[in-house]
Each structure stands twice: as C-alpha cells, then as structure tokens.
Amino acid sequence: MDSLAIADHLKNHGIKPSYPRIQIYKYLYDRRSHPTVDQIYNDLIKLIPTLSKTTIYNTLGLFINATLVKSFMLDENEKRYEIIIHDHSHFKCEKCNSIYDIPYDDIDLLPQQYNNFQIDEVQIFLRGICEDCLEQ
Amino acid sequence: MDSLAIADHLKNHGIKPSYPRIQIYKYLYDRRSHPTVDQIYNDLIKLIPTLSKTTIYNTLGLFINATLVKSFMLDENEKRYEIIIHDHSHFKCEKCNSIYDIPYDDIDLLPQQYNNFQIDEVQIFLRGICEDCLEQ
DNA sequence: AACTTCAGTGTAATCATTACATATATGATA
DNA sequence: TATCATATATGTAATGATTACACTGAAGTT
Numbered sequence: 666m667d668s669l670a671i672a673d674h675l676k677n678h679g680i681k682p683s684y685p686r687i688q689i690y691k692y693l694y695d696r697r698s699h700p701t702v703d704q705i706y707n708d709l710i711k712l713i714p715t716l717s718k719t720t721i722y723n724t725l726g727l728f729i730n731a732t733l734v735k736s737f738m739l740d741e742n743e744k745r746y747e748i749i750i751h752d753h754s755h756f757k758c759e760k761c762n763s764i765y766d767i768p769y770d771d772i773d774l775l776p777q778q779y780n781n782f783q784i785d786e787v788q789i790f791l792r793g794i795c796e797d798c799l800e801q
Numbered sequence: 802m803d804s805l806a807i808a809d810h811l812k813n814h815g816i817k818p819s820y821p822r823i824q825i826y827k828y829l830y831d832r833r834s835h836p837t838v839d840q841i842y843n844d845l846i847k848l849i850p851t852l853s854k855t856t857i858y859n860t861l862g863l864f865i866n867a868t869l870v871k872s873f874m875l876d877e878n879e880k881r882y883e884i885i886i887h888d889h890s891h892f893k894c895e896k897c898n899s900i901y902d903i904p905y906d907d908i909d910l911l912p913q914q915y916n917n918f919q920i921d922e923v924q925i926f927l928r929g930i931c932e933d934c935l936e937q
Numbered sequence: 938a939a940c941t942t943c944a945g946t947g948t949a950a951t952c953a954t955t956a957c958a959t960a961t962a963t964g965a966t967a
Numbered sequence: 968t969a970t971c972a973t974a975t976a977t978g979t980a981a982t983g984a985t986t987a988c989a990c991t992g993a994a995g996t997t
Contacts, residue, residue, distance in 0.1 A: 685976075718954090719956095722955075724976095740872070742878070742985075743953065756918065756920075774905060782932055782935075783935060789910060789923070789924070790924040790925075793919045793920040796915075796918055839984085854984095855947075855986085856946070859944085880984085880985090
C-alpha cells in the first residue's frame with residue numbers, strides 16, 4: 666500500500682493523514698510484525714528525525730479508536746500493536762521469541778450456557794516452541 | 802482448603818510454608834478471582850498488618866515457578882494472578898467489568914501445517930457484554 | 938548461645954505509559 | 968496574501984506497576 670492509498674484509507678476512517686500518521690500506518694502494514702512502541706520509535710526515527718514517542722502513542726490511540734489497529738500484551742509489560750486484518754491467534758516461540766500469526770477458523774469458544782453473551786473481541790495466545798527451533 | 806493442607810501442598814512443591822505464603826495462596830484459592838497485586842495487598846493487609854507488596858511479588862513469583870499459579874494480562878497494565886486449576890478462558894464484561902472463567906474443551910487451535918509446534922500454554926481472552934448486563 | 942540460611946520488609950530505581958503545556962502546521966476566510 | 972482557528976506534533980514532567988537491592992528478623996542446626 667503506497668502513501669496515497671494509506672492517506673485515503675485514513676481519511677475514510679476520519680483521520681487526517683499527516684506524514685507521521687501515514688508512516689506509522691505504513692510501518693505496521695508493510696512489516697506485519699507486532700512491534701512495541703519502542704521498536705516503532707527506533708525504526709521510524711531514522712525516517713522522521715523529529716518524531717516523538719508521544720506522537721506514536723497518540724497516533725496508535727487514534728488508529729485503535731478507528732478499529733484500524735489493535736493492541737495486545739504477551740505477558741511482558743509492553744503493549745504490542747498490529748494492523749487488524751482477520752481473526753488470528755498469536756504463537757510465541759520461547760526459544761527464538763518470534764511471534765507467529767496463526768489463522769483460525771470459526772471456533773466455538775463458548776459452551777452452550779454462554780450462548781447469550783455478546784462477544785466483541787477474541788484474543789488467543791499460544792506459547793511454546795516452534796517447528797524450526799525444535800528441529801535444531 | 803485449610804491452612805494445614807495448603808502448607809503441605811506448598812511443601813510438596815518445594816516452597817516453605819510461611820504465614821504470608823499460606824495466606825496468599827489461600828486468598829487465591831478461596832476466592833477464585835483474578836486479583837491484581839494491589840487487590841491482594843489491600844485485602845490481606847487487614848490480616849497481616851506488616852505485609853509488603855514486595856512479599857506478594859516474591860511469593861507469586863515462587864508460585865509461578867512451581868506452576869501453582871499463573872499470571873495473565875487483560876489489556877490493562879496490571880498483571881492478574883490465579884490458581885492453576887484446569888484449562889479455561891477468560892471473558893471480561895465491558896459493562897460490569899467482571900471476569901468470567903469459561904471452560905473450554907479440547908479445541909484444535911492449530912491448523913494442520915502447525916502440527917509440529919510444541920504448545921506449552923494456551924490463553925484465550927474474550928471481551929464483550931455478559932448476559933446479565935445485556936438483560937438490563 | 939552462636940551461626941547459617943531463608944523469609945520479609947522498606948526504600949529506591951526502572952521503565953512503559955499518560956498528562957499537560959507549548960510549538961508547529963494546516964486550512965479557511967477575508 | 969495575511970490572519971485566524973483548529974488540529975497536529977513535540978518535549979518535559981508525572982504516574983504507577985514492577986523490580987533491584989540492602990537490611991532486618993525469624994527459624995533451625997550444631
């Protein structure tokens with residue numbers, strides 16, 4: 666997605682497309698990683714020397730309100746952020762620390778007696794050792 | 802579970818059963834809630850006037866190492882702790898803020914191509930509105 | 938009783954996040 | 968174009984959970 670397309674996308678969600686906002690979105694979109702604010706800052710500061718962490722926090726807050734981005738925590742004490750694309754769970758490998766996106770199909774997570782609960786969000790975290798690390 | 806049984810239980814897991822340790826375990830065991838360190842502190846200080854938060858952190862750390870307790874985060878920035886009993890997911894109601902324990906049966910969370918991944922831990926969080934709040 | 942070890946406490950440090958005040962840019966209007 | 972109003976970006980300081988560390992105190996052993 667190029668900058669123009671991102672600008673349109675943001676406008677459509679009621680967010681004025683400033684340069685930092687576009688770059689932060691692009692960062693999340695292109696990498697498809699699960700960065701912390703610190704990682705975003707350390708990478709984007711090369712591109713935007715005046716960038717501040719506050720701007721990143723503000724921008725991510727906007728994105729989250731517009732349901733463009735969601736945040737989650739993986740037991741560490743730093744939030745991680747990612748573009749919302751489709752339902753998937755996260756697998757974190759304890760050896761290499763990579764975080765895998767794992768698609769899941771419609772799973773019935775609630776037993777019968779919870780049928781009347783309204784579910785707005787599902788987050789699934791798996792922890793273990795990934796195939797690559799197990800082979801070594 | 803009375804204090805003696807807890808003391809034995811802790812010993813069996815290599816933890817010397819001091820009074821604060823027993824009371825912290827008992828707290829988690831009896832309430833079956835998902836307290837933060839702050840909640841534990843505010844409640845137990847009535848029982849143990851000299852209790853310090855550091856002791857709670859240390860004790861919970863011990864319990865976690867002995868796999869008696871696990872911690873998780875629900876997007877806020879405070880860890881929550883609970884006795885490990887059986888696999889269940891957490892449902893947080895956005896209205897009343899209660900956290901429900903929801904049992905789940907063996908769900909296949911990994912598609913075929915991840916068959917070789919070793920899963921050590923599963924955490925499932927659901928967010929939404931509970932039946933009681935919906936009825937109001 | 939003296940010694941050793943482990944448990945508990947208090948204070949201070951760390952670090953992610955938020956609050957706030959200021960500066961800068963943008964866009965509309967005259 | 969100049970001016971004004973508003974939104975955006977920035978830097979600094981405050982907050983608050985967690986951790987580090989050093990000291991105190993209890994329990995058990997010889």
